[in-house]
Amino acid sequence: MSRFNTSGVRAHEGSSLYARDARTELFLLAVSNMVGQYTFYESADERDSRYAELVRTVGLIDPQWTARFLAWLRSAANMRTAAIVGAAEFVKARLDSGAVTEGVSNRAVIASVLQRADEPGELLAYWVSRFGRSLPMPVKRGIGDAMLRLVTERSYLKWDSPERGYRFADVLNLTHPRAQRELFGYIVKAPHQPDLPIPASLPVLAKRAELMALPVAERAALLEDPEALRAAGITWEALSGWLQAPMDARAWEAVIPSMGLMALTRNLRNFDAAGVSDEVAERVAARLADPDEVARSRMLPMRFLSAHRAAPSLRWAWALEKALQHSLAGVPALPGRTLVLVDTSGSMNVRLSQHSDLLRWDAAAVFGIALASRCADADIVSFSAPLSRYPQGWLPFRLSSGESVLRAVERWMTGGYFIGGGTNTEDAVRAHFAGHDRVVILTDEQATSGDVERALPASTPLYTWNLAGHRLGHARGGVPNRHVFGGLSDQCFAMIPLLERGERAEWPF
Known part of the structure; x- marks a missing residue:
């Protein structure tokens, strides 16, 4: 899937990196x-x-x-x-x-x-x-x-x-x-034409016009009829303006049945603040835990992690864990021994987007823990560069049997596994590689020094998952046992067993 054609280029941090083809x-x-x-x-x-x-x-x-x-x-x-x-x-x-x-x-x-x-x-x-x-x-x-x-x-x-x-x-x-x-x-x-008649062939627009014509004092009564709101295309974003009142529990409970999974996930905190009943919350949780709903939503695992951190109530925790696991369905179970290295350098301490409260290293930790938990035998390490609190520049993370991914990610966060220094990738590889069957690195590839590719035997597969899309890479790709993937989906992980079985793994389209 990936090809690199020249070497000897210096990265922002100073290491020898490899230029990619276009x-x-x-x-x-x-x-x-x-x-x-x-x-x-x-x-x-x-x-x-x-x-x-x-x-x-x-x-x-x-x-x-x-x-x-x-x-x-x-x-x-x-x-x-x-x-x-x-x-x-x-x-x-x-x-x-x-x-x-x-x-x-x-x-x-x-x-x-x-x-x-x-x-x-x-x-x-x-x-x-x-x-x-x-x-x-x-x-x-x-x-x-x-x-x-x-x-x-x-x-x-x-x-x-x-x-x-x-x-x-x-x-x-x-x-x-x-x-x-x-x-x-x-x-x-x-x-x-504000008074343009609505054709009979447009029943949703006609119903919306009918509801908008209701006196404001009469609108709250329609909260007892969620189907009437749905028939008029009243979304959760529009409901408060139509009611001309705050979104209380009654309002949320009227519109929740017509909300999509993304909207439900974004509003768990609001449901708790408004006092939505446990009965309605159970229906929301059932949808969050439904693998078909999660698949249709195409939501990334980080959405569920963000919701877990934002929601004050524990009544969503198990449903969000199930949702996150469903969203990671493409992460394979790998045989043998796997070394998973998660880059927690300062350059990974960047928001995924201006609309997200999660950082690149949050995503790296989610996918690193998820992959390691599926492996027959895995070592997972947070790495950066030596600091006063981390004189070696890395910190091994011990997986607990039966522990949920969300719980493990929170333990990673509270346990000081986000280090925040430079990016000594080669040193981390040399320190922790011990005859593993494969090495997976989740990083932005901005290595401080060294050559990551030469830190491993040529016979050991190296899989780099680039979460930033920078121009240069820390190893070649598209050559035997050297592969680079990118983005925030689980599907690239599914290519690891394909490559190791010697099958032809090309672009995913």
């Missing part, structure tokens, strides 16, 4: 890049510029690969903004160059990365801000295809807003989807 660099950056986010070694502008340039370069060199990659990035990898930006840059580069490739449709690439009803407006806003108001036909047609697929009465009510730079009406007016729908006609006219 496809590998793009892949690792995309699956770890929350667009617009600062990292320890790159500003947001530098990182975003590098990403855009990589998309344009790889898109011209290998358009088939890039088209598949962008569709996968938005779907299986669930990276929303990176996919939208990538599609726009890909199409712009191809249009500027005049490239025509059999089997690659610019229109289809645009449509493939738009999977939520607010995203056509997001792509349109990015295009105009970056390239100007002239919309090429493939962009118009691709956005129009997505609007036909995504816009429903409910998605219109949920995502259209005067606060957005491009409302649904603007998107429709600019792209002109060829299929005519009564809903589209209503959306285009409604901003200019």
